[in-house]
Amino acid sequence: MNFQNVTFERSFGISSQLPPSTVPEIAFAGRSNVGKSSLLNKLFNRKGLAKVSQTPGKTATINFFAVDGARLVDLPGYGYAQVAKSEKHRWSELIEGYFNQDRNFALVVSLVDIRHAASDLDENMIGFLQEAGLPFAVALTKADKLSRQQQMKQKAALVKQLDLDADTPLVVCSSANGTGIDELRALIKSAAL
Ligand SMILES: Nc1nc2c(ncn2[C@@H]2O[C@H](COP(=O)(O)OP(=O)(O)O)[C@@H](O)[C@H]2O)c(=O)[nH]1
């Protein structure tokens, strides 16, 4: 998979609009502001691929990107407190709608901020992936904000809190300094085969 060959496909505001899944899909999920757009841009070396936003809580959409026989799925960021009820409803409709469809789920990359305990919504997301038996990996974002020692400590705490199996890939990463990016690329590549 050549990560340079990525192109934006389309945004969807309602799950019934999603086209059938014809290629392996690698989906990215995480709370609003966790660093999802930054990570996508870093993984694919494209600054403006996914918009990096300082103001979270914009209209929820699912964004599809095509890359060499696979598809990247940018799921709407969850958990932004200030959004209206109607928007929260849209968010859950999209996420649940996506996962309830018969799709080629190659990998779900679940993003969690390494600096903090996982939120209830992070726990729900990962609990759902575990129960559904979907292939997933956890990316701990913004590692550059912590020392190596703090990273190790937080990693262990999050493994415990989220009850992660030893075989769940866990990648400490940073879009700011590139930590974990190659490791994440390798996981995506092998999942898409
Ligand atoms: N220090 C640091 N800041 C980051 C990193 N990734 C994202 N950010 C910042 O976190 C904020 C939210 O990032 P964004 O990618 O828009 O998050 P999203 O809402 O999950 O898409 C922005 O101010 C980013 O510059 C990272 O790896 N390190």
Ligand SMILES: [Mg+2]
């Ligand atoms: Mg974003």
